[in-house]
Amino acid sequence: MTEPELARAKSVTLRDVARVAGVSVPTASKALNGREGVRAATRQAVLATAERLAFHPNTTARALKNGRSGTWGLITDDLEGRFSIPILMGAEDTAGAGKMSVFLCDARGDVIREKHHLQSLLGRQVDGLIIVGSRTDARASLGELPVPAIYVYAPSDAHTDLSIVPDNLGGGRLAAQHLLDLGRKRIAHIAGDRSYDAARARVTGVDEVLTAHNMELMGGQAFYGVWSEAWGRNATRRLVESSPDLDAVVCGSDQIARGVLDALKDLNLRVPEDVAVVSFDNWEVFATGAVPGLTSVDMNFEAMGRMAGEKLFAAMGGEEQQGTIIQPCRLVVRGSTCP
Amino acid sequence: MTEPELARAKSVTLRDVARVAGVSVPTASKALNGREGVRAATRQAVLATAERLAFHPNTTARALKNGRSGTWGLITDDLEGRFSIPILMGAEDTAGAGKMSVFLCDARGDVIREKHHLQSLLGRQVDGLIIVGSRTDARASLGELPVPAIYVYAPSDAHTDLSIVPDNLGGGRLAAQHLLDLGRKRIAHIAGDRSYDAARARVTGVDEVLTAHNMELMGGQAFYGVWSEAWGRNATRRLVESSPDLDAVVCGSDQIARGVLDALKDLNLRVPEDVAVVSFDNWEVFATGAVPGLTSVDMNFEAMGRMAGEKLFAAMGGEEQQGTIIQPCRLVVRGSTCP
DNA sequence: AAAGTTTTCGAAATCGATTTCTACCGTACC
DNA sequence: GGTACGGTAGAAATCGATTTCGAAAACTTT
Missing domain, CATH: 3.40.50.2300 (Response regulator)
Structure with missing residues (x-):
């Protein structure tokens, strides 16, 4: 078992790339992440081998190291996804394709289940939370959390939280x-x-x-x-x-x-x-x-989702915010008013 | 900065629990995970301090170590969530509350975006994939993947994949x-x-x-x-x-x-x-x-989701399966046939 | 009381990537 | 030619939990 590549046909790690490219792991890391301190030729070599070996970094490991998981949690009560999906899509869009992945949890209107999902998401080190209520009435705040949370559609009843609601x-x-x-x-x-x-x-x-x-x-x-x-x-x-x-x-x-x-x-x-x-x-x-x-x-659910995404990014950047943002609606005219 | 608990008011780690309980990290781990080799009294002490400090294990770290993330990825084209949400809920149910979290990705019918989401999910070490098509016609297989995948609603066009479709x-x-x-x-x-x-x-x-x-x-x-x-x-x-x-x-x-x-x-x-x-x-x-x-x-979307969850668990347990499972429908009688 | 068992615990390695921080290289300057 | 320097690369520590394995402690047994 001196040949690690035989042991696990699983996935290509940074170590593999480094070994094949003939450099050390840190160098490979720097090369791939576009950080300086690597000669252009070396970087090219690393990039080439990474490409060739179809290297995809293990997001989990990265998350562990730098404390950012690149994930958000979305908790909803929306059984049909009528609100949640457009909001989710809007939020995802702000990040740029695939940069952020979203855990969707359906609490089904059950407070216990909601608590459970919340704990589970926090354990997974989500970088932010989107709480989607199913009616626009104010809902109970989740209180102080280790990550930023944004209440969408239904505002939080705590004015220290940030909420986004339709106008x-x-x-x-x-x-x-x-x-x-x-x-x-x-x-x-x-x-x-x-x-x-x-x-x-x-x-x-x-x-x-x-x-x-x-x-x-x-x-x-x-x-x-x-x-x-x-x-x-x-x-x-x-x-x-x-x-x-x-x-x-x-x-x-x-x-x-x-x-x-x-x-x-x-x-x-x-x-x-x-x-x-x-x-x-x-x-x-x-x-x-x-x-x-x-x-x-x-x-404008998608716009609300985009706003939520932007605000989460801002909050992750340290820019705390609170209050309620009112998202404008738009009128779509069809035959029932104009022939 | 010799006091680590001052540096990060963030979250309680296993180390904290071990230190407070007066045991080593491995012992604390064993105690919390119900593994043998720990005296009953020691275990009690650890459990108590964990409870008191509100310790929640970092799922990311655990995932990194044992290669299982406890997450699934669900890729869909369903813009409104009409299929996806019930299927997601069904799948979640098989795991028991909160054991599995699901990444929901909407490819919006775009193959490029789908590929992108797929890579992103694999990078996040999901333990399984649920591919939900928006029409029951066979869809292109994603091919050989490092994790089990199940095609729901729309079957895969490869008979080596496992699909679950409504009857x-x-x-x-x-x-x-x-x-x-x-x-x-x-x-x-x-x-x-x-x-x-x-x-x-x-x-x-x-x-x-x-x-x-x-x-x-x-x-x-x-x-x-x-x-x-x-x-x-x-x-x-x-x-x-x-x-x-x-x-x-x-x-x-x-x-x-x-x-x-x-x-x-x-x-x-x-x-x-x-x-x-x-x-x-x-x-x-x-x-x-x-x-x-x-x-x-x-x-019966939820039943399809449950079946998908069960099959994913089976596949994660090494039990490979292929073919197409046909999920029975059920008739819901209302006034349009019976007064 | 000495030898042999069993139990309980902790030191250290591990997962994969990132991030210092140090050692080295070649060049340039005096 | 020796010193100083900017630029590269690598060794080692880190994130938090798990797991293996060896050592110490607690019991038995004779």
């Missing part, structure tokens, strides 16, 4: 302004679950714009319910009964909007000619599958 | 048999994209059952199109025109089914009284949001 208020304004721009005057709002911060903020945004134009919502207020198509259908039927002259509906989510579209059709009201419909989330499969396509306010 | 054929049978059990005789099939293996397999399954009962599909064949609501609507209109007496429709996906339901309603056909509807995927938000709720064939 639901601004989204509401966007939706209302869009309808006003189209000349709509009699606007109703079928909202989501009142217990959700997001639902209330969206309502507030709509209200603000209407008030500024000396208008108010049909029925005098928004109608809160649940985040489902069924609620959209029911609410629409009642709404049209009491206010048959309405000409636009803002919906708390795309799912609600789907219900609204269904009900309007049953009631022989044309969209967008008789009634324009705007909703929130811009969940592609729902928004584009509808007839007509739904004009919807996009929460 | 689309069996799913088709389930759907057809369900309709026959309900006494339906005139069954049509509005399928998805013909270029997808899944679409064709589902059709074959339905055909098999009908043929076994000396029946055939309305129109003599399945109608292929695309995986969209719009296709469901269009196809239904044409179908009812040519075969107004149909009493059941099998849909290639929940999205198609949503279009079918819409169109049937426009045509004043009641579901399920006049026409029963069965679909595939059981995508909750679509299936339960519809009126009536969609009876749908569930692909």
Whole structure:
């Protein structure tokens, strides 16, 4: 067993490269990492052999030495990945391809499991944490941690943490302004679950714009319910009964909007000619599958992920930050408001 | 700087525990890992101090030593996480809470990016790979790898790899048999994209059952199109025109089914009284949001993930396997077939 | 009490890469 | 030609945990 390369057909180590290139391990390391103190010819030789042997450095060893693992942990409650995946992709993008890898952990809404995942991630020496809540209400802070953490979508309840949340208020304004721009005057709002911060903020945004134009919502207020198509259908039927002259509906989510579209059709009201419909989330499969396509306010998950990545890098660089960053939304116009 | 505990307020290492407990590092290691050769009293002391100091072993160091990182890599093309997240959760479950952490990488359908992620994951010494395709067609094998890999949802095109795929054929049978059990005789099939293996397999399954009962599909064949609501609507209109007496429709996906339901309603056909509807995927938000709720064939993603986890463990234990494992589907009955 | 066993513990090597820090080389200058 | 110097390369320590192996301690046995 004097031949190490026979013992493990596994992977090529730096030692192998150094031996083949006829230099020492430190020299090989310096050459590969572009550090000075290596003659150009030597560096070339090392690079060439590394290439030839298909050398890939063991990230684990590097992590152990310099205390940086090049990984982030993302903890979420999002069972379907609707939020998590775009946010993850956005975060990854800031690092440049493959520089950072992300552990995705699903706590499934269970605090115990979350604690467990957290410990596991810290044991793996992640360089940062992204905590993705499934609703925009403030969630319990994880407290003081040995690595920077950023709360995305749901803000932390501790103002010493850094949170990134979508601008639901601004989204509401966007939706209302869009309808006003189209000349709509009699606007109703079928909202989501009142217990959700997001639902209330969206309502507030709509209200603000209407008030500024000396208008108010049909029925005098928004109608809160649940985040489902069924609620959209029911609410629409009642709404049209009491206010048959309405000409636009803002919906708390795309799912609600789907219900609204269904009900309007049953009631022989044309969209967008008789009634324009705007909703929130811009969940592609729902928004584009509808007839007509739904004009919807996009929460910009990927942008939130990118921001999270940037802030994590900044924090890793020692630049501590706290507070709540509000990420603007954007309106995606489709057939439900413009023919 | 003779006081190491001042230098880094960071984390508690095994050395710290050993020092405080008054034993050597190896002894502390043995005590914590439940290995023999340690007196009961000594072990107790070590365990107590570890607890008191909130010691969490550095997984990175352990990984470096014994060559096992306790991590898996999951590479997917799934932009929304519809497949990946349930599969990831299933895989994690097999390990027991937190024992395995999973790197989630989204290749976004880009081969270059996939290669990149793969290298990155191998550099991080993952113990296994789960490759999740976004369509059931066979995908290019990643070839010989230093760690076991399992292809989920989309099988590998190399028969020396191990793949786990949903039983689309069996799913088709389930759907057809369900309709026959309900006494339906005139069954049509509005399928998805013909270029997808899944679409064709589902059709074959339905055909098999009908043929076994000396029946055939309305129109003599399945109608292929695309995986969209719009296709469901269009196809239904044409179908009812040519075969107004149909009493059941099998849909290639929940999205198609949503279009079918819409169109049937426009045509004043009641579901399920006049026409029963069965679909595939059981995508909750679509299936339960519809009126009536969609009876749908569930692909059991989580079960596929669990199977993947088990097989990876087996492979890590040296038990090589190859071939394709077909994971059964299950029928979830809702209002679109039973009132 | 001496010899033989068993148990318990710790010194040292290991994993793979990085990072000093020192030894050496050749060149340049006086 | 000897000293000084910038530039290269390598020896050794390091990260934190594991593991082997030898030594010391604690018991038995005669």
